[in-house]
Amino acid sequence: MPTQQAATAALDSAFSIRLTTRLANLLLGSDSLQRLTLALLGLAALVTATVVALLVYAASIGVADVRLVKVMTVLFIASAAGFYIVIRSGLNQRFNDPTLAMPQTIIAQTLIAAAYAITGPVHGATVIMLSLVMVFGMFSLRPMAVRLACIYTVTLMGIVMYWCAGHQPLHYPARQEIFNFALTAIVMLAISQLSGQLTDMRTRLKTQKIALEGALSHIKEMAARDELTGLPNRRRMMTLLQEHATRHARGGPRFFVCIIDLDHFKNINDTYGHAAGDSVLRAFATQAQVVLRTTDMIGRWGGEEFLLLLPETPPGGPALGVERLRESLAAIPASHSLPEVRVRFSAGFARYEDGEPIDQAIERADRALYAAKSAGRNRSVIL
Structure with a gap:
């Protein structure tokens, strides 16, 4: 009652x-x-x-x-x-x-x-x-x-x-x-x-x-952007990855996670100084935004590492845009102050699987990156 x-x-x-x-x-x-x-x-x-x-x-x-x-x-x-x-x-x-x-x-x-x-x-x-x-x-x-x-x-x-x-x-x-x-x-x-x-x-x-x-808008922007390169920072990229995983669970497109590491970056810092290293990071970020697709998202993951979120859009494999970036970087100087240096990088890809935690996909991409470096650097590996 x-x-x-x-x-x-x-x-x-x-x-x-x-x-x-x-x-x-x-x-x-x-x-x-x-x-x-x-x-x-x-x-x-x-x-x-x-x-x-x-x-x-x-x-x-x-x-x-x-x-x-x-x-x-x-x-x-x-x-x-x-x-x-x-x-x-x-x-x-x-x-x-x-x-x-x-x-x-x-x-x-x-x-x-x-x-x-x-x-x-x-x-x-x-x-x-x-x-x-x-x-x-x-x-x-x-x-x-x-x-x-x-x-x-x-x-x-x-x-x-x-x-x-x-x-x-x-x-x-x-x-x-x-x-x-x-x-x-x-x-x-x-x-x-x-x-x-x-x-x-x-x-x-x-x-x-x-x-x-x-x-407040500026503070939010600073909280989501890497100060050196202007790219989304690690926190922002994790948010974007989670959003895409949620969207995929609701019928959205699948995507790849790619981790890029600049090859021999420590040598650039040791030889030319950290200011030169910073200019190389900025130049890489700028060229990546020019070459990659508008649907691709790149952020600074930490140090000389960058993380890419690549929606799966056939035809073509996920590494095509990254290979275009590799070719374009090989044709231009690393920066104005380093005309003789060319930026090379290794990349590891992992295809996001249904329902898996984002951290797991990132871990597989990191293992693929390690395999690319072990195989001689300046290449891409997909796991």
Whole structure:
């Protein structure tokens, strides 16, 4: 019974989640940017609801005209509904600013100014809503747009306050309206300045994020590349080998593992110095990338050893590309500083077998390399 109850509860929970997801998709859509825009509209709707509640309260205590309150309520609701329809339908994406933050701000400030004019003794409560709308606007508008919206708000409120003081002096005393106007202007100025600082902070954070992403990418690249030759390092080649083994297990092509060792490389270091040896390694890596197929992958395995991953693509044997590399190296100097030296190498091949560990294939390739060296070097052996 407990197991059955748990299963039933799990099914109910899954059904609730699916129902909630479908409802959210129906109301907000599936596009993440559109959902974010609608979420911001929802926050603005909370401000709208607060102003509507204030209007209703003012009407209920007899300090506001019921008919005007009804008209204002309809306008507030119609405004929010109109923006929702435009955004939900996708029409907002035709504009430079899909959030429609500027028109939302202007309309909201206009309606709040109208609410200020009809709420009589409680009109002071609407002033804070002006600031709240601008705070929301700061996160969506550019600093210049915020300044323009603040100028519009201060100008509009100055006109409304002047009209109210002249037509309703009992509820809107001139001295009090001067104070309210000064307070509104100061708050709008502060919001305008904060908007600029917020934008600067966002720009710095974005710049730092880009720099960190670039540094992380560089670190990852360094972790996967051999510093001297620029080839994938041992760790990266092991990852590639494992990926190909997994791909082969799922029906992908078979591949060969080849280990190359430069012949008599110690003599080059002893005779010409380690700097010359480094230039030989770089020259070999460069020539290998030129001659080998684009599907072949080569990495530095360690010291003067290199590992190749060669996908099996008939016709032709796996050693053809390596032999082309051998011939091309025999025709060019080992490096600019060693015109008389030619790079020669031994190579050991092992065909990856179904299901075997990668280390086992590498071990067979290493044995083949040892056999090539034992047979006289400058040759390839396949096991």
